[in-house]
Ligand SMILES: Nc1ncnc2c1ncn2[C@@H]1O[C@H](COP(=O)(O)OP(=O)(O)OP(=O)(O)O)[C@@H](O)[C@H]1O
């Protein structure tokens with residue numbers, strides 16, 4: 001590696017507690033964010049925004065949310081898509097029914113509403129663990145699918161069951177109509193990308209802050225040894241419910257972004273059990289209890305099949321081979337890679353990343 | 368130091384009985400622990416020593432008896448209120464948070480003193496940062512005291528057994544407890560590690576005035592550092608008093624030599 005920790009001394013606890021203790025890392029982070037905001041916004045194609053960048057960030061936020069419950073607090077959950085569904089419907093109804101509602105506020109409130117639902121479905125965690133808890137979180141999934149189907153009010157009585165989200169819903173700040181940044185801009189893929197990027201960055205920073213604070217330590221203490229946690233005074237029940245709240249807050253915001261920023265319409269059918277499994281899969285592949293891993297997992301599970309399909313289109317010429325054939329094969333390839341990865345590195349991509357960093361640290365000397 | 372008349376009791380156990388589905392682990396045990404002393408609880412395997420500690424800090428609820436700590440009497444102690452009142456604890460089988468670093472494990476020992484809520488934590492505003500740095504200062508003193516400086520950022524799962532025991536002591540100490548319950552803190556250690564550990568225990572007792580209740584099998588250590596020894600056998604108390612007094616007690620000698628009951 002070009003830079004290492006060695007010889008870089010910190011002079012205070014505050015500096016030691018930084019999110020990124022190395023100056024080089026901080027510069028890289030700043031450059032990366034600047035690149036995402038200025039360069040990518042300027043040059044990426046519509047396809048890149050809507051089919052790659054936005055879904056990866058949205059799914060990454062959902063994965064991060066699930067990771068807070070599963071990876072950081074050790075509470076298994078398969079209700080992710082259900083919680084996303086609550087977030088999506090909350091955002092839609094808030095924007096639809098309240099004149100002064102803006103997208104950022106609606107996203108925040110939909111996270112809060114999903115979080116409240118999460119607390120309710122997290123209550124069984126006070127009594128049960130592991131597989132049994134999975135079953136009770138499944139209830140959240142089925143409840144969401146049922147309630148938004150049974151009460152058409154939530155869909156504003158749209159008979160088809162799918163509402164496309166109109167341009168005037170994209171109110172990012174009050175008085176937006178009178179500015180050059182009108183609804184048309186935010187409705188465009190650039191606009192949606194910028195909203196997604198900003199929300200994602202804020203949520204990542206908040207999560208990073210949480211896990212290096214007392215809240216995060218309490219989560220991990222409950223995960224690692226709940227009896228010892230209790231004995232040193234950690235309120236175990238409160239810690240679990242708070243983890244569920246924050247976890248489903250993230251899932252709720254991800255659900256709202258899924259509709260508003262990614263697919264542009266509202267439909268409870270997409271938040272099905274399959275999506276819950278998909279997000280769980282991203283958590284495992286990315287690495288339990290890792291923020292970076294959550295996004296690596298989302299990238300890998302979501303984007304690799306696309307890359308392989310596009311790659312083979314490129315090599316064999318589009319249309320030469322049946323697309324369904326390629327798609328199925330890409331799933332097999334990705335599945336195989338994931339199995340090999342998890343056998344070699346059960347910690348997922350996050351562990352792979354940190355062990356390669358460790359190797360680079362001593363390179364070119366013996367390991 | 369052990370005479371009941373001139374010392375204030377910090378812990379009074381009265382007629383404690385505990386059974387698991389009919390199997391008696393503790394039968395009718397009463398004893399006092401005096402403020403500022405080192406009290407050793409000894410006895411053969413399965414005598415009920417660990418169960419006794421679990422009763423004291425509320426992990427097990429005894430079927431009978433009362434526990435008074437610091438003048439407050441309980442029939443049901445709760446682990447959380449035990450922690451709030453200042454009872455610290457280490458476990459026989461190390462109960463560290465294995466996925467966390469040494470520093471985070473010890474920091475978690477101070478969770479009761481941290482007041483910031485999760486919004487402050489998420490935004491790193493208000494009390495969050497300030498508290499974190501204040502407590503870090505206190506935790507660093509413990510790290511220095513226990514000689515853990517070089518491994519403060521190491522995940523505890525990768526540490527040697529003796530060091531893990533030391534980290535666990537640090538986590539309990541971080542809460543500034545009035546009383547520390549140590550369940551076999553020296554079991555499975557080398558001679559040198561035992562010596563270090565008994566020095567730490569004595570120093571904690573002397574410097575902070577922390578009352579220590581210690582379970583230990585090594586008689587040499589027990590005789591060396593205890594002010595007061597309680598002997599259990601088959602869930603019953605068979606000895607209670609100054610170390611030399613207890614060692615000359617015929618029941619205790621019988622129990623240790625394995626005379627049949
Ligand atoms: N959770 C439990 N459930 C059932 N029985 C238990 C439980 N905890 C302890 N016991 C029983 O209570 C008795 C006393 O156990 P305890 O662990 O207190 O002994 P100990 O004196 O600490 O022994 P050691 O020196 O081996 O640690 C034993 O017979 C044990 O099997």
Ligand SMILES: [Mg+2]
Nearest residue numbers: 416417418459
């Ligand atoms: Mg024991």
